[in-house]
Amino acid sequence: xxxELVVVAYLLIALIFGVKIFTKTLSWLAETDRAVFPLxxxxxxxxxxxxxxxxxxxxxxxxxxLWGSSAMFLALALFVGPIEEGAKLxxxxxxxxxxxxxxxxxxxxxxLFFGIIEALMYFVVLASRGNILGGFLRLIIxxxxxxxxxxxxxxxxxxxxxxGYLRASLLHGLYDAPVLLMPFGGEIxxxxxxxxxxxxxxxxxxxxxxxxxAVDYEKRLLERRRATVGTIYSDxxxxxxxxxEESGEEILEESGEDFTSWP
Numbered sequence: 001x002x003x004e005l006v007v008v009a010y011l012l013i014a015l016i017f018g019v020k021i022f023t024k025t026l027s028w029l030a031e032t033d034r035a036v037f038p039l040x041x042x043x044x045x046x047x048x049x050x051x052x053x054x055x056x057x058x059x060x061x062x063x064x065x066l067w068g069s070s071a072m073f074l075a076l077a078l079f080v081g082p083i084e085e086g087a088k089l090x091x092x093x094x095x096x097x098x099x100x101x102x103x104x105x106x107x108x109x110x111x112l113f114f115g116i117i118e119a120l121m122y123f124v125v126l127a128s129r130g131n132i133l134g135g136f137l138r139l140i141i142x143x144x145x146x147x148x149x150x151x152x153x154x155x156x157x158x159x160x161x162x163x164g165y166l167r168a169s170l171l172h173g174l175y176d177a178p179v180l181l182m183p184f185g186g187e188i189x190x191x192x193x194x195x196x197x198x199x200x201x202x203x204x205x206x207x208x209x210x211x212x213x214a215v216d217y218e219k220r221l222l223e224r225r226r227a228t229v230g231t232i233y234s235d236x237x238x239x240x241x242x243x244x245e246e247s248g249e250e251i252l253e254e255s256g257e258d259f260t261s262w263p
Contacts, residue, residue: 003190010178010193017200018141025143028211047091048113055087070183077180081173088149101218104153115145147207148172154210157217174199
């Protein structure tokens with residue numbers, strides 16, 4: 001009984017913080033639209049479809065052998081976070097023809113596209129069963145996907161995409177686990193709900209830092225490019241090719257951040 005009450009409390013907290021995360025993340029997306037060059041909608045949709053289909057197929061591969069059993073929900077609790085967070089990072093890893101901040105922005109837009117598709121699918125399913133309120137709640141929390149990806153990309157810009165991926169996967173997995181593991185009993189779900197509450201609050205508190213780091217990173221890159229191009233013009237009197245993008249190590253050393261290795 002206590003476990004079920006904790007899960008109910010968890011769902012209420014998820015709703016409250018879901019609204020807060022939605023508004024805060026939406027505000028930062030508008031800010032980054034002004035700080036980073038615009039992207040092709042075709043690239044966003046294309047990579048969004050790739051990310052969603054990849055996640056869908058991998059999750060289906062996990063569920064199919066266990067279909068209809070309680071073990072299926074356990075497998076989902078373990079693998080949904082890593083699968084979906086990895087799928088959303090595909091454009092950052094493979095769009096090598098683009099500079100880092102363009103890939104960062106593209107990946108966030110793909111995460112938003114991913115979240116919208118998932119939210120609409122849940123809305124249709126829940127609404128068809130008469131749960132209109134539940135369907136609208138799924139639309140509200142679609143920004144969780146953008147926030148998780150922003151957390152992953154903050155670590156990527158600092159030098160470790162793997163660390164960011166693991167952080168985002170953990171926060172995502174803890175968020176999903178309480179509901180997915182309800183078939184195993186209220187006590188287990190209630191215990192995991194405590195971890196889910198921590199994950200939601202941690203995500204909310206990480207959003208400002210993740211986006212602010214990226215915006216400041218882009219501003220430092222632009223300042224250094226302008227300074228370098230200005231030096232080229234003053235020294236030679238004729239325009240030269242724009243210098244290559246500075247390494248993450250140089251940018252982070254200038255800002256006092258630690259640098260490990262670029263992914």
